Amino acid sequence: MNAEERDELAELLFPDLKHDRDYYEKMYPERNLKDGAMVTRYGPSPTGSVHLGNLFSAFCDMVYARQSGGKFFLRIEDTDQKRAIEGGLENITSVLKGFDILPNEGYSYGGDYGPYLQSERTEIYQTYVKDLIKQGCAYPCFMTEQEIADIREEQEINKTKIGIYGHYAVDRDLSLEEVKEKLEKKEEYVIRLKSPGNAKKEIEMVDCIKGKMKFPEHDMDTVLLKKDGTPTYHFAHVIDDHLMHTTHVIRGDEWVSSIPLHIQLFEILGFSRPEYAHIAPITIKDNETGAIRKLSKRKDPWAGAKYYEEAGIPIEALHLYLATITNTNFEEWYLNNQEKDIRDFTFTFEKQAIGGTSFDEAKLTNLAKTYFSRKSGKEVYEETLKYTEKFDLEYHKLLLENKEDMIQFLNIEKGGDRPRKDIAKYSDVKEEFSYAIDSLFEKENYKKYDGDKIYDVDLALDYVNHTLDLSVENDVWFQSIKNFAENHGYAASPKEYKKNPEIYQGHVGDICEALRVMITGRDKSPDLFSIMKILGKERIIKRIEQYRQYQKTR
Numbered sequence: 001m002n003a004e005e006r007d008e009l010a011e012l013l014f015p016d017l018k019h020d021r022d023y024y025e026k027m028y029p030e031r032n033l034k035d036g037a038m039v040t041r042y043g044p045s046p047t048g049s050v051h052l053g054n055l056f057s058a059f060c061d062m063v064y065a066r067q068s069g070g071k072f073f074l075r076i077e078d079t080d081q082k083r084a085i086e087g088g089l090e091n092i093t094s095v096l097k098g099f100d101i102l103p104n105e106g107y108s109y110g111g112d113y114g115p116y117l118q119s120e121r122t123e124i125y126q127t128y129v130k131d132l133i134k135q136g137c138a139y140p141c142f143m144t145e146q147e148i149a150d151i152r153e154e155q156e157i158n159k160t161k162i163g164i165y166g167h168y169a170v171d172r173d174l175s176l177e178e179v180k181e182k183l184e185k186k187e188e189y190v191i192r193l194k195s196p197g198n199a200k201k202e203i204e205m206v207d208c209i210k211g212k213m214k215f216p217e218h219d220m221d222t223v224l225l226k227k228d229g230t231p232t233y234h235f236a237h238v239i240d241d242h243l244m245h246t247t248h249v250i251r252g253d254e255w256v257s258s259i260p261l262h263i264q265l266f267e268i269l270g271f272s273r274p275e276y277a278h279i280a281p282i283t284i285k286d287n288e289t290g291a292i293r294k295l296s297k298r299k300d301p302w303a304g305a306k307y308y309e310e311a312g313i314p315i316e317a318l319h320l321y322l323a324t325i326t327n328t329n330f331e332e333w334y335l336n337n338q339e340k341d342i343r344d345f346t347f348t349f350e351k352q353a354i355g356g357t358s359f360d361e362a363k364l365t366n367l368a369k370t371y372f373s374r375k376s377g378k379e380v381y382e383e384t385l386k387y388t389e390k391f392d393l394e395y396h397k398l399l400l401e402n403k404e405d406m407i408q409f410l411n412i413e414k415g416g417d418r419p420r421k422d423i424a425k426y427s428d429v430k431e432e433f434s435y436a437i438d439s440l441f442e443k444e445n446y447k448k449y450d451g452d453k454i455y456d457v458d459l460a461l462d463y464v465n466h467t468l469d470l471s472v473e474n475d476v477w478f479q480s481i482k483n484f485a486e487n488h489g490y491a492a493s494p495k496e497y498k499k500n501p502e503i504y505q506g507h508v509g510d511i512c513e514a515l516r517v518m519i520t521g522r523d524k525s526p527d528l529f530s531i532m533k534i535l536g537k538e539r540i541i542k543r544i545e546q547y548r549q550y551q552k553t554r
C-alpha cells in the first residue's frame with residue numbers, strides 16, 4: 001500500500017476518532033518537576049485480590065517517587081475485561097489506603113494525566129494506532145483463531161518460534177482492495193504491529209536493577225488492538241507511560257521478556273522511553289517440597305493483604321519489612337538508628353536484590369518488635385485500642401476500663417538503648433500483658449506457668465506485708481530485697497549461693513521468681529518492681545492468696 005492508500009485504510013478503520021496524536025501530546029504536557037524527580041506508577045489489573053508481591057511493587061513506586069520529589073500514580077490496567085473480578089477495583093484502592101501506600105494521583109485520586117482507568121482511554125489508543133497504520137507500521141489482521149492454532153501446531157512440529165512473524169504474517173501485505181473486501185464481508189480483525197525487527201540482531205538495554213541485558217530484536221507482529229478495539233497490555237503500557245510521563249517503570253520481572261517489544265514500540269511511536277526497573281518476586285521455601293517458589297495466596301496466608309490487618313501487624317512494621325526487601329542495606333541501618341524511620345533512608349536501585357527475595361517471617365517479627373519497642377506505652381495503648389475495636393471487642397472494653405494501668409504496664413522498660421521487645425502485633429498485647437488486668441488475670445490464672453516449682457506463699461506474704469516499700473527507687477528496692485533474702489536464709493546473690501549452696505535455701509533471685517510467678521502467673525515478665533508498683537500492695541496480696549489456692553489444686 002502506498003501512503004495514500006494507507007491514509008484511506010486508516011480512515012476506513014477509524015472513521016469516528018475526534019482527535020489526532022498532536023492533540024493528546026499537547027493535552028498531557030511534560031511534568032514540571034525538578035531534576036532527578038522520578039515519576040512512577042503502580043499499574044494493577046483488577047483480576048484478583050491484592051497480594052504481598054503487589055504491595056511490594058507499589059511500595060517501591062511510592063518510596064522512589066517520594067524521596068526524589070516526584071510523583072507516584074495509580075493506573076488501573078483493566079484492558080482484559082474478561083478476567084476482571086467483581087469488586088477488583090475497590091479491593092485495590094482500599095488495600096492501598098489500608099496499607100498507607102498512597103499515590104499522589106491516579107484512579108480515585110484525580111490528577112492532570114487521566115483518565116487513569118485504561119478502559120476509559122480507548123480513543124487515545126486508537127488514535128495512535130490509526131497513526132501507525134498511516135505510517136505503515138500496523139495493519140489489520142483477519143486471521144481466524146483456527147488459522148492461528150494451525151500455524152502454532154506447524155511451528156511446534158517444526159520446533160520453530162511460536163507466533164505470527166515473517167511468512168506466517170499472511171495479512172501483512174494485503175492490498176487495500178483485499179482489506180476492503182474482507183471488511184465488507186464483516187470479517188473480524190485485530191490490529192497488529194508490522195514489526196521491523198530482525199531476531200538475528202541483538203539489542204542491549206540497561207535495567208536499573210538487573211543491569212545490562214541483551215536480547216534478540218523483537219520480530220513478531222504482536223497484537224496492538226484486540227477485536228473489540230481495546231488495546232493489549234503492551235500497547236497500552238507504552239502509550240500511557242509516554243503520555244503520563246513516567247520516568248521509571250518499576251514492575252515485576254515476569255515482564256523482562258517483553259522488553260524487546262516495548263523498546264520497539266517506543267521507537268516506532270517516536271517516544272523517548274522511560275527507565276525500567278524489574279523487581280524480583282517474593283519467593284518462599286515450600287514447606288512440603290523444600291523448593292523455592294513464588295508466593296501463593298492459596299498456600300501462604302500472609303501472602304494476602306488481609307492477613308496483616310487481621311493479625312494486627314502494624315502497617316509501619318510491614319513497611320519496614322518491605323523496605324528490607326527493597327534494599328539489602330535497609331535492615332541494618334534501621335536497627336542501628338534508633339531515632340530514624342523509613343523516610344530518613346535513601347533507597348537505591350543498586351541495593352535492590354536481583355534474584356528472588358525469600359519471605360522471612362522471623363525478620364518481619366523482629367522488625368515489628370523493634371517498631372513496638374520504640375513506641376511509648378501510650379502509643380502502643382492507643383494503636384491496640386484501634387485494633388481491638390475491630391477485632392476483639394471484649395478486650396477493647398477491658399482496655400478502656402483499665403486505661404491508666406495499661407499505659408503504665410506498656411511503658412515498662414521503654415527508653416534506654418535496649419528497650420523491651422515483647423510484642424510483634426496488636427493481638428500479642430492481650431497475651432503478653434494478661435496479668436495487667438485483674439479480671440483477665442483471674443481467668444488466666446496460672447495457665448501460663450509451666451514450671452513445677454512450689455513457692456513459699458508465707459514467705460512472700462511476709463515480704464510484701466513487712467518489707468516491701470513501693471515508694472522507693474529501683475536500686476533501693478533491690479538492696480532491701482537482698483537484705484530480706486539474707487535475713488531469711490537465702491543468699492544475697494547467685495554468686496554467694498554458688499559458693500556455699502548447702503547453707504542456703506536459695507538466693508535472692510529465687511525470691512523474685514516466686515513473687516513474679518505469684519503476681520504475673522508466669523516466670524518471665526518485664527521488670528518485677530515496676531509491675532508491683534503499678535499493682536499496689538492490696539492487689540499483690542490478693543494474687544499471692546490466689547496462688548495459694550492454685551497451689552492447693554496441683
Ligand code: GLU
Binds near residue numbers: 042044
Ligand atoms: N497490569 C500489569 C500487571 O498487573 C502491570 C504491569 C506493569 O506494571 O507494567 O501485572
